[in-house]
Amino acid sequence: MAVQSLSKVPESFRKCRVIDRAGEAKSIAELIHERVTLLLFMRHFGCIGCAEHIATLAPRFVELDQLGVRIVMIGCGSPRFIEPFIERQRLVGEPVEVFTDESLTVQRQAGLGYGHWGGFGPRGVFEQVRAFVRGHVSGDVEGDAKQQAGALLIDAQGIVRLYHQSRSLGDHVDHVRLVDAALSVCLNANPELI
Amino acid sequence: MDLLLHIANLFLLISFSVKSMLWLRALNILAGGFFIAWAVSYSPPIWSSVAWNILFGLVNMWRIYVAILERRPPRLSAEEQRLHKAVFSELTARDVRSLFDLGQWENGLPPEMLCEVGTVSPRVWMVADGEITVRKADRMIRTIKPGDFVGEASFLARKPLAASVVIESPVRFLSWSTQDLERFMDERPEVASGLQRILSACLVRKLDQVSQAA
Numbered sequence: 001m002a003v004q005s006l007s008k009v010p011e012s013f014r015k016c017r018v019i020d021r022a023g024e025a026k027s028i029a030e031l032i033h034e035r036v037t038l039l040l041f042m043r044h045f046g047c048i049g050c051a052e053h054i055a056t057l058a059p060r061f062v063e064l065d066q067l068g069v070r071i072v073m074i075g076c077g078s079p080r081f082i083e084p085f086i087e088r089q090r091l092v093g094e095p096v097e098v099f100t101d102e103s104l105t106v107q108r109q110a111g112l113g114y115g116h117w118g119g120f121g122p123r124g125v126f127e128q129v130r131a132f133v134r135g136h137v138s139g140d141v142e143g144d145a146k147q148q149a150g151a152l153l154i155d156a157q158g159i160v161r162l163y164h165q166s167r168s169l170g171d172h173v174d175h176v177r178l179v180d181a182a183l184s185v186c187l188n189a190n191p192e193l194i
Numbered sequence: 195m196d197l198l199l200h201i202a203n204l205f206l207l208i209s210f211s212v213k214s215m216l217w218l219r220a221l222n223i224l225a226g227g228f229f230i231a232w233a234v235s236y237s238p239p240i241w242s243s244v245a246w247n248i249l250f251g252l253v254n255m256w257r258i259y260v261a262i263l264e265r266r267p268p269r270l271s272a273e274e275q276r277l278h279k280a281v282f283s284e285l286t287a288r289d290v291r292s293l294f295d296l297g298q299w300e301n302g303l304p305p306e307m308l309c310e311v312g313t314v315s316p317r318v319w320m321v322a323d324g325e326i327t328v329r330k331a332d333r334m335i336r337t338i339k340p341g342d343f344v345g346e347a348s349f350l351a352r353k354p355l356a357a358s359v360v361i362e363s364p365v366r367f368l369s370w371s372t373q374d375l376e377r378f379m380d381e382r383p384e385v386a387s388g389l390q391r392i393l394s395a396c397l398v399r400k401l402d403q404v405s406q407a408a
Contacts, residue, residue, distance in 0.1 A: 187397070193347045
């Protein structure tokens with residue numbers, strides 16, 4: 001069973017394990033347990049498109065955190081790349097946790113795209129140039145360059161409230177749509193708010 | 195006559211070295227003037243060059259005019275300036291002007307029901323002066339003070355109100371139709387993110403109040 005919008009996350013996805021920078025493994029079930037969680041899937045840790053994506057989303061992290069959203073980033077490189085990634089993307093002190101899954105099992109279970117086309121097709125190349133012009137730089141390939149990104153907002157009951165599969169390197173989840181979904185989840189969890 | 199060509203190119207060169215877009219355009223217009231003078235003085239005159247340089251000049255003049263207009267601060271009344279500073283400081287004065295123009299200022303007198311429990315709120319209200327009361331049955335749940343919003347939860351979650359919104363004392367408020375606000379946020383994503391921040395901050399304050407009361 002695949003991950004779908006407005007459905008409960010499948011058990012196969014909940015069972016997937018990701019590794020933190022210390023090499024400790026955690027299951028997705030633990031990460032999303034009884035809390036609204038945003039799972040942000042990166043391509044590889046040196047990806048220019050992901051750098052652009054993080055720069056757009058970072059100003060909203062505190063706001064999401066205040067709304068009770070746990071922000072989890074998942075890459076696909078070795079755990080030793082996590083620390084430099086956090087530093088390079090200026091995520092130090094941000095309410096964000098970074099994990100990785102080199103086996104790509106979690107990305108596969110999340111139904112994310114995989115292939116060269118997303119990064120090196122005409123659209124991907126155009127988006128690489130766009131990100132470069134915006135001041136982002138591409139690092140070494142720290143993971144699998146064929147892995148595409150995505151985002152899942154899962155509520156405290158384990159239901160997917162927003163599901164975005166990136167078709168290419170610069171196809172990011174819209175931050176306005178994302179915060180809108182988080183606000184909606186927060187309000188539905190607190191019906192007394194008007 | 196080659197001197198005119200050299201002067202034109204010199205201004206062009208200077209225009210490329212300046213950082214300000216306004217100055218770049220102004221120097222380009224000046225360069226264009228010398229190009230035209232050179233093209234006219236040529237024998238026979240190069241009319242195609244004259245025509246192209248007139249066109250470049252017109253485009254540059256139009257962009258300079260728009261840029262100058264955009265630099266002018268919009269007019270905000272004393273009340274609007276106060277709200278801009280207190281509530282909408284995330285937004286620029288120009289964006290706040292657009293947002294205020296979209297809304298409707300009203301003076302509410304009691305007793306008046308703004309929206310009944312169980313209905314999807316057609317508007318979002320923001321209190322400017324006085325207060326609006328939120329009631330469920332006969333129980334007062336909270337009062338909405340100046341600078342706070344009501345109806346925004348129904349708007350954001352697209353769900354019916356969990357309580358009624360009533361006016362129990364004279365109040366001045368600004369309100370927006372949810373349809374207009376949604377369209378505005380769709381059309382202006384850069385303003386939408388600022389507005390989202392303001393509304394989520396208001397919700398976080400309300401959440402704190404609820405948890406403190408509990």
